Amino acid sequence: MTIVFDFIIGLVTGILSGFGIGGGSLLILYLTLFSGVPQYTAAGINLLYFIFCAPAALISHFKNKLIDGKTALCCIAAGVPSSVLAAIAAAYLDVGVLRRIFGVFLLYIGIRELFFDIPSRRKAPGRRPDSDLVSSGAESGAIKNPEKKTDI
């Protein structure tokens, strides 16, 4: 039964992860709160998990022309060294302290996700970044009007 439940948790958080909506944070919470996994181990499991989950979603995003390649490459180049340093730093912290810091981070993110909209796109002169999107009909009405409230 636990196996089925774990699979479902993986499935649901995987869908969110593929969207880029923080499935990983939820998975870490599940592992630490319900499976009793220590914070650092849970973080490691989530990283491994993302390697399983993200490629398929990424292929679809590529096919749908949703990836800004230049931006991605730049961010990856900058992110690799900071990832390594941060991962080493986390290894030396007390697990309880790490979990508390993670909690503060979650509260900040949670309040932001719950109460604030992602700001509408700034006008970038001379660029038509999503013309391909609109023509392919990939956007829903709600996304075309980011100001429109869709509170639950």
Next chain:
Amino acid sequence: MKKKIITGGLAGAANGFFGAGGGLFLVPLFVRWLGLEQKRAFATSVAVILPLSAVSLVVYFLKGGISISSVWPTLLGGLVGGIVSGRVFGGVNVTTLRRIFGILIIYGGIRAVLLI
């Protein structure tokens, strides 16, 4: 260029330190700073986080060791979730999902801060 480097650096820091959450930094910065359309920002964040996760994972593996044997059902679920995710993304209302996610994450955040 400078903004992209700062954005990527922050995402890497979150990814390495927490083992998650890089995307949560990336999406708003992509939209606000770099002028990406929303869905594009979410999708591009996945493209950035995947290689960063691979790099962080190496460190975590060396420092802590990760046993796959106990978490394989979750990994398998993630594999299927990833496939589903890419296919349905076009028709998804991201805002509603963010709100639900926000509630769950605040609950988890409170428990994490209090270590309960």
